[in-house]
Amino acid sequence: MSNSAPLDPIVVSESPEEKFREFLEIRGEKLTEPRRILIRHIFDSHKHFDADELVADLREAGRRVSRSTVYRTLRLLVEAGLLRELRLTNRSAYEHDYGYPSHDHLHCTECNTIVEFRNEEIQKLREAISQEHGFRSSGHRFVISGVCPTCSRARSPRRRLDLI
Amino acid sequence: MSNSAPLDPIVVSESPEEKFREFLEIRGEKLTEPRRILIRHIFDSHKHFDADELVADLREAGRRVSRSTVYRTLRLLVEAGLLRELRLTNRSAYEHDYGYPSHDHLHCTECNTIVEFRNEEIQKLREAISQEHGFRSSGHRFVISGVCPTCSRARSPRRRLDLI
DNA sequence: ATTTTTGCAAACCATTTGCAGCTGG
DNA sequence: CCAGCTGCAAATGGTTTGCAAAAAT
Numbered sequence: 001m002s003n004s005a006p007l008d009p010i011v012v013s014e015s016p017e018e019k020f021r022e023f024l025e026i027r028g029e030k031l032t033e034p035r036r037i038l039i040r041h042i043f044d045s046h047k048h049f050d051a052d053e054l055v056a057d058l059r060e061a062g063r064r065v066s067r068s069t070v071y072r073t074l075r076l077l078v079e080a081g082l083l084r085e086l087r088l089t090n091r092s093a094y095e096h097d098y099g100y101p102s103h104d105h106l107h108c109t110e111c112n113t114i115v116e117f118r119n120e121e122i123q124k125l126r127e128a129i130s131q132e133h134g135f136r137s138s139g140h141r142f143v144i145s146g147v148c149p150t151c152s153r154a155r156s157p158r159r160r161l162d163l164i
Numbered sequence: 165m166s167n168s169a170p171l172d173p174i175v176v177s178e179s180p181e182e183k184f185r186e187f188l189e190i191r192g193e194k195l196t197e198p199r200r201i202l203i204r205h206i207f208d209s210h211k212h213f214d215a216d217e218l219v220a221d222l223r224e225a226g227r228r229v230s231r232s233t234v235y236r237t238l239r240l241l242v243e244a245g246l247l248r249e250l251r252l253t254n255r256s257a258y259e260h261d262y263g264y265p266s267h268d269h270l271h272c273t274e275c276n277t278i279v280e281f282r283n284e285e286i287q288k289l290r291e292a293i294s295q296e297h298g299f300r301s302s303g304h305r306f307v308i309s310g311v312c313p314t315c316s317r318a319r320s321p322r323r324r325l326d327l328i
Numbered sequence: 329a330t331t332t333t334t335g336c337a338a339a340c341c342a343t344t345t346g347c348a349g350c351t352g353g
Numbered sequence: 354c355c356a357g358c359t360g361c362a363a364a365t366g367g368t369t370t371g372c373a374a375a376a377a378t
Contacts, residue, residue, distance in 0.1 A: 028356085028357085029356095029357070029358085030351085030352055030353075030356090030357060030358070031352085032351070032352070032357090032358060032359080033351085033352090033359095034358085034359070034360095035358090050342095051342080051343080052342085065359090065360095066359065066360045066361075067343090067360090067361095068343090068344080068345080068359075068360065068361080069358080069359060069360075071342090071343060071344070072344090072358090072359090087251045087252075088251075090341085090342075090367095090368090091341090091342060091343095092342090092343090106293070106294070106297055106299050106301075108299075109302065115297060115299075117293055117296075117297065119289065119293060121285070121289055122289065122306075125283065125285055125286065125289075126308050129270070129281055129283060129308060130270070130308055130310060132281075133270055133279060133281065133312075133313075134312070134313035134316070135270050135272070135279075135308065135310040135311065135312055135313070136310050136311045136316055137270075137308050137309065137310035138273065138309055138310045138311070139308075139309050139310070140306065140307060140308045140309065141305065141306070141307045141309075142304065142305070142306045142307075143304060143305045143306075144290050144293060144294055144299065144301050144303075144304045145301065145302055145303050145304065145305075146294060146299040146300050146301035146302045146303070147299065147300045147302070148297075148298070148299055149297075149298035149299070152298070152300055192331090192332085193332070193333090194331090194332060194333070194376085194377055194378075195377090196332085196333060196334080196376070196377070197376085197377095198333080198334070198335095199333090214367095215367080215368080216367085229334090229335095230334065230335045230336075231335090231336095231368090232334075232335065232336080232337095232368090232369080232370080233333080233334060233335075235367090235368060235369070236333085236334090236369090254342095254343090254366080254367070255366090255367060255368090256367090256368090
């Protein structure tokens with residue numbers, strides 16, 4: 001799995017862990033060992049993941065955190081504004097929010113890959129449309145679904161051979 | 165529940181039922197009584213609904229179709245291009261696709277209401293962005309989340325009273 | 329007559345929760 | 354110490370599925 005982010009990270013003064021501790025402190029909650037393991041692991045690499053992959057990933061790295069705690073912590077991290085949740089399939093996917101610029105997604109329906117992109121227009125559209133309808137908007141999701149270049153190339157030629 | 169569509173319907177030559185029958189025929193499948201009940205009921209009024217509401221609605225109208233058949237038929241209707249599925253919460257919502265113009269959504273996170281809007285810019289953006297990334301796009305979802313005017317009015321004044 | 333569909337109940341599967349014991353501050 | 358947390362196992366809740374009886378062509 002890749003460690004590189006497709007978009008340049010935003011410069012932030014606090015580490016994700018510090019920001020999480022602060023969030024928990026305000027609510028009178030605690031930064032425990034399992035939570036520390038999770039936030040470090042999650043922000044160690046930049047990628048999209050779901051709860052199951054996270055559990056498997058941690059197990060592989062020799063760090064055991066129970067599935068329940070993973071789910072509970074993911075919810076906290078979303079509430080804290082550190083992660084964003086994407087509901088593209090039956091299982092939720094997560095991505096970094098904190099320290100990462102706002103962006104939208106291309107979703108390949110063949111291989112399930114998620115590609116990020118940044119487009120200034122979308123923010124403006126969101127604002128204009130919200131205002132038009134009297135909404136106080138708090139966020140948006142713009143997902144373009146289709147077939148990525150890799151899957152396009154992989155499938156079209158195979159089709160040809162089938163016809164021979 | 166309202167029967168009126170927020171956007172003007174598209175003129176189509178076939179009824180949803182005809183289109184469904186055609187779709188089934190191609191696959192060697194059958195337009196049965198439960199399926200007829202469902203498609204008529206669904207296209208009788210224009211609104212967003214989920215599987216549960218549909219079952220309840222049918223029961224109220226004295227038409228019994230089993231939950232399994234409802235789920236199975238909803239899937240068919242999506243495959244047939246008659247309905248679109250929206251995954252905004254833990255349960256899928258459905259809306260008319262056939263005979264209805266393409267549009268996007270404002271989602272109120274307070275009352276869960278879905279408001280439709282139409283904006284030409286979005287199609288253009290989708291095309292431009294897809295091309296830029298070599299995607300063959302097949303669709304998109306643009307959902308603006310926030311608080312609708314009704315919920316805004318209902319909440320803000322209450323807050324004030326609480327402070328007195 | 330044969331293939332598909334239905335309804336029921338059971339299975340599924342991602343996610344949540346109750347609880348007894350553990351832990352952080 | 355004591356509120357909050359963990360892990361386990363059990364529960365939940367939306368959705369799917371196996372199967373025997375029923376319906377469609």
